[in-house]
């Protein structure tokens with residue numbers, strides 16, 4: 001899929017039926033969304049901590065983490081105003097499956113794969129926000145997604161650019177293509193839950 005507005009790299013488009021499922025259960029969507037923003041901040045910090053010797057990476061990922069914290073607060077405020085209890089135990093099998101597919105422990109391949117997975121998570125989140133925005137008639141959620149969507153579009157590109165520094169162009173292209181195909185196949189099995197990546 002090539003989204004002309006957001007210029008996303010993804011190979012597939014989420015079916016409208018997912019957006020209808022999510023818009024029917026915005027309480028569950030928003031609770032999951034808050035968890036995704038929190039996890040995005042933590043994952044960025046964990047990656048920065050792992051590669052502290054890479055000043056450019058640390059600089060950009062810590063800035064990203066701060067942005068994700070702002071997103072988290074914003075979604076949290078919407079949850080509170082709607083008296084939605086976010087719940088304590090949340091899991092994201094889609095993200096877990098991506099992380100599990102990082103098998104190469106050699107560097108710089110491991111670092112590249114972690115960054116490319118970050119790019120995929122941001123890109124798919126952005127795509128899902130856009131799909132939901134097209135369907136929901138909840139003005140507050142529409143505004144929230146319209147504000148956060150462009151940030152996630154910028155984030156996927158940032159992760160990708162960080163990965164691109166590490167490998168020759170052709171090696172990166174092959175690796176990225178393999179990840180895009182993996183993500184497409186993984187996502188094809190979903191679309192039935194009112195969660196960001198469900």
Ligand SMILES: [Fe+2]
Pocket residue numbers: 037040067068071148151152
């Ligand atoms: Fe975010």
Ligand SMILES: [Fe+2]
Pocket residue numbers: 040068122151152155
């Ligand atoms: Fe993000």
